[in-house]
Amino acid sequence: MPGARTPARLATWTKDTPELKLNLSLVAEAFLQLLASGLGALALVWATVVLLGGFSTMLGTMDFWFTTAVVFVETARYVV
Secondary structure: OOOOOOHHHHOOOOOOOOHHHHHHHHHHHHHHHHHHHHHHHHHHHHHHHHHHOOHHHHOOHHHHHHHHHHHHHHHHHHHO
């Protein structure tokens, strides 16, 4: 078979392969996007718990507005 994975065919994959850098950068970018998405979801959950859980009375004015902004920005990201 021409496209079969044989040991001889796998042995040709070396560090000199031109697409290796591209593949590594794409994997790194995908990982960073997954990490950022997870942290965004965590921030949304945290901000929602703070605002709706009754902890907003313990926040200062500036902290309250930053937490509110986090909720709106993250929610808009999921809706749009």
